[in-house]
Amino acid sequence: MTSQALISVSGARRRYGSFEAVRGADLVVRRGELVALLGTNGAGKTSLVELIEGLAPADGGEVRVLGKDPYAQRREIVGQLGVMLQEAGFSPDLTVVETARMWAGTLTSPRPVAEALDVVNLAHRADVRVASLSGGERRRLDLALAVMGRPQVLFLDEPTTGLDPESRRATWDLVRGLLAEGTTVLLTTHYLEEAEELADRIAIMHAGRIVTEGTVAEIVAAEPARIEFVPQDAEGRLVEVAPADLPALSGAVGAPEVERSRVRLRTDRLQDDLEAVLAWARARGLRLADLDARSASLEQAFLSVAGTTAGTAGPDTPSPDASEEVAA
Numbered sequence: 001m002t003s004q005a006l007i008s009v010s011g012a013r014r015r016y017g018s019f020e021a022v023r024g025a026d027l028v029v030r031r032g033e034l035v036a037l038l039g040t041n042g043a044g045k046t047s048l049v050e051l052i053e054g055l056a057p058a059d060g061g062e063v064r065v066l067g068k069d070p071y072a073q074r075r076e077i078v079g080q081l082g083v084m085l086q087e088a089g090f091s092p093d094l095t096v097v098e099t100a101r102m103w104a105g106t107l108t109s110p111r112p113v114a115e116a117l118d119v120v121n122l123a124h125r126a127d128v129r130v131a132s133l134s135g136g137e138r139r140r141l142d143l144a145l146a147v148m149g150r151p152q153v154l155f156l157d158e159p160t161t162g163l164d165p166e167s168r169r170a171t172w173d174l175v176r177g178l179l180a181e182g183t184t185v186l187l188t189t190h191y192l193e194e195a196e197e198l199a200d201r202i203a204i205m206h207a208g209r210i211v212t213e214g215t216v217a218e219i220v221a222a223e224p225a226r227i228e229f230v231p232q233d234a235e236g237r238l239v240e241v242a243p244a245d246l247p248a249l250s251g252a253v254g255a256p257e258v259e260r261s262r263v264r265l266r267t268d269r270l271q272d273d274l275e276a277v278l279a280w281a282r283a284r285g286l287r288l289a290d291l292d293a294r295s296a297s298l299e300q301a302f303l304s305v306a307g308t309t310a311g312t313a314g315p316d317t318p319s320p321d322a323s324e325e326v327a328a
C-alpha cells in the first residue's frame with residue numbers, strides 16, 4: 001500500500017526576474033518518511049523548499065502540502081508545519097525556557113514546553129541564556145521550536161551545519177525519534193552522510209530540477225562500480241599495460257583508464273568482471289597492487305549528477321568524509 005503523499009510537487013517553477021531558479025521540479029514526500037533534498041550550490045533547493053513552505057507562490061506547476069496550496073491556503077495548514085530555520089532570530093538575552101514559552105504562545109496547541117525541551121535534550125539547560133548556548137545546543141533549541149506545534153510536516157534546513165560529529169549524531173537521533181512519532185520530514189543538507197543516515201529517499205537537485213530520486217540503494221545501483229589496481233610482476237616491479245591489453249569486461253562502462261601504471265575500470269557487473277580481472281592477472285603472472293574493487297557510493301552518484309548534467313555549478317563540499325579519490 002502506498003502511503004499518502006503529504007507533499008507533492010509537480011512541474012514547479014520559480015523565477016527571480018528573468019532567471020528561473022526552479023525549472024519544473026517534481027517531488028513527492030509520503031506520510032512518515034524523510035526525504036533528503038541534496039544538490040549542488042545554487043541548484044534551487046532553498047527556492048523550491050520555500051515554495052513548499054508556502055513562503056512564495058510558484059510561477060508554474062503545482063505544489064500541494066497536506067492537500068492544499070501552501071501559498072494560497074497557507075492559513076489552513078501553517079499550524080501543521082514545523083520549520084527549523086538556520087537562524088531562528090530569538091533574543092540572546094532570553095533563557096532557553098523563556099524562548100520556548102514565547103514561541104509556544106504563538107501556537108494554537110503547542111506541546112508542553114518541558115516536553116519540547118526534553119525531546120531535544122535541553123531540559124537541563126532551561127535556565128541558561130540563549131547567548132551562552134553552544135552551537136549544537138542552539139541548533140537543538142531551533143529544533144525544539146520547530147517541533148513545538150507537533151507538526152505533521154517538518155522542514156529541516158541544514159540542521160547540523162557547523163556541528164561537531166558528536167552533536168551531529170545526537171541531532172540524528174532526535175530526528176529518528178521524531179520519525180518514530182510519525183512526523184514527515186523534508187531535509188535539506190550538504191552532508192551526504194547525513195542523507196544516508198536518515199533518509200528513506202533522496203532527491204538530488206541540479207540546475208532547477210530534481211534529476212535523480214530514489215533510495216540510496218537505487219541511486220547507487222544506477223552508477224557503475226569501480227575496479228582499480230597497479231599491475232606488478234612477481235618481484236614487485238611496475239608493469240605497464242596498455243588499455244588494449246586489459247581483459248574485456250562483460251559490464252564495462254566507458255573505456256579503461258591507465259594513468260601512471262594505475263588501471264581504472266568501471267563496470268555494471270562487479271563480481272563477474274572482478275573474476276575476469278583476477279583470471280587475466282593470474283594467466284600473466286601479475287600481482288595487482290592496491291587492488292580496490294567497490295560498488296559506487298552515494299558521493300560518486302552525486303558527483304556524477306553534478307558533473308554530467310548541463311549547468312555550470314560545481315558540486316558542494318559534500319561531506320566531511322568525502323573521499324580524496326573523488327575530490328582529487
Ligand SMILES: Nc1ncnc2c1ncn2[C@@H]1O[C@H](COP(=O)(O)OP(=O)(O)OP(=O)(O)O)[C@@H](O)[C@H]1O
Pocket residue numbers: 016019021039040041042043044045046047048
Ligand atoms: N532573491 C533572489 N533573487 C535572484 N536570484 C536568486 C534569489 N534567490 C536565489 N537566487 C538564485 O537562484 C538560484 C538558486 O538559489 P537557491 O538559494 O534556491 O539554491 P540552493 O540550492 O539553495 O543553493 P545553496 O546550496 O547554495 O544554498 C541561484 O542561482 C541563486 O543565485
